[in-house]
Amino acid sequence: MKKFVNRVEDLLAESLRGFGRAHADIVRVHDDPVHVTRATPTPAGKVALISGGGSGHEPLHAGFVGRGMLDAACPGAVFTSPTPDQKLAAARAVDSGAGVLFVVKNYEGDVMNFEMAAEMYEGANASVLVNDDVAVEDSTWTTGRRGVAGTVVVEKIAGAAAERGADLATVEALAERVVASTRSMGVALTSCTVPAAGEPTFAIGEDEMEMGVGIHGEPGRKRAKLAPADEIVGEMTAAILGDLGLGRGDPVLLFVNGLGGTPLMELYLVYDAAARILDDRGLAIARSLVGNYCTSLEMAGCSLTVTRMDDELLTLWDAPVHTAALRW
């Protein structure tokens, strides 16, 4: 295993300490239980957005804590759900009285622990479940569809609405609408290595790819021979668009997400391939995002996410955001 690490058991704490210090103008990292909040308190009357999940997907979620997006994030160990007490501590820290929306990726551990935190939490709260991955129904750690990079879109848009003073029911409904309008699919060219395991999560041949991979290396639709980018992207967009039910002229957000080990140069080539296909379908690419936002450690691969947009979603997408990983 080739990683920058001292003791594997200290990796998360040291990494979070570095993150907190590098972005001290934006975030605070709290220990015992571990949670990350904005550096400034939630304004009175603003709904607080909280997300979290296993680490190893950085910048998701802590990199999206800040003005216009999340109020807090709860990082678990690598690929391991954070505990209910982390989420409870985060809720108590950032709820300014307008309630809390938990944004939960659909994995059994996350769902269970967020549900426990929601039950234990004394304040008003709601939860939204993100399940944007069209690759497979049910998976290693998921009943139904997995939650993947589309989570970034949910957090951005719901975060913008909360920042503008929308109440809890409105922010929740909006987040649900983004989930319903968002589909993703990923592909892996290599495995990642979980530090505590010390070896690759799965074996894959030199000429193979895992089509529909999950962000923890869960199996996808099939193991296939590596193909030209246009062909790979064609298969992913067909799965996404086939599920989303878009009409000609519909405005969409096209989001090409790197899984960690793929160079930006290739991600832009993938974007180009996907954009040409969306053009052919008569869709209007209204907004774009390209980069490593929801990763799987050092996995080589990428995912595509398409969100059906409308004027309200576009306005909220464009609203200012000031986080470690997303800023405009």
Place this chain on the structure above:
Amino acid sequence: MKKFVNRVEDLLAESLRGFGRAHADIVRVHDDPVHVTRATPTPAGKVALISGGGSGHEPLHAGFVGRGMLDAACPGAVFTSPTPDQKLAAARAVDSGAGVLFVVKNYEGDVMNFEMAAEMYEGANASVLVNDDVAVEDSTWTTGRRGVAGTVVVEKIAGAAAERGADLATVEALAERVVASTRSMGVALTSCTVPAAGEPTFAIGEDEMEMGVGIHGEPGRKRAKLAPADEIVGEMTAAILGDLGLGRGDPVLLFVNGLGGTPLMELYLVYDAAARILDDRGLAIARSLVGNYCTSLEMAGCSLTVTRMDDELLTLWDAPVHTAALRW
């Protein structure tokens, strides 16, 4: 070779087309000869900053074209210098009459081709040579020291000065001052694979690292056994600080740059390790940057950059920037 690519010979063009489209609000990609400019013309009286070099280091340089940073970038083939005519076309496109500053990383091909462009260019122009890499004197393609991630700092600070209306001599002097105040060193855990070559640039054992690696995989100071992160970072910071001659209390920018294949989680751990060492030396970390900004395709590894700051440089660092890869 596992890459998202159609025909290898089309990789750069397709990637640039995707880049231009994804960021159409910020940049324009021009063909024949290939160069990237801002989407809007250089304001009258503003010095134009132009950089460029081989591709494969994305987001460097095209990702830094935009308000507050570069006016144009010239991408060569992967790890291959752009031609003089690319630079000449860029200069003619973005010079609004206040002259052009060429920012050149110290590689023989880049130096020669930028010199030719500068000689051929009819307008006022100056060049600054970035040679921040303390690892080695002379290298595979370099006489003297290589130019690496410190280039980002030069482009940000000189770009901010140009944006504020400083004249060519002032912007040039400021860029030279940043170069004189900046040192970097890198380490590789794996090689990268140049698409046209199809195989790794160098072989490296499962328990080895290349200390002082160049951003094209050039040899560094030594091949060594992989060590704990604190030890690796200790060696890099010792080399950097030993060369930079800082005094206690001096304000510095600490920049941890990923080479492409290393997860953000590890980069923040490296940041934490470096910050602790700078604390011990009594230095004041005034600003921080952590992420993949000057990469070597999918190489696993990172570099550290330290810049001695002062009030003027801090003000220019903090000035607004609006590019694909750096925005605040």
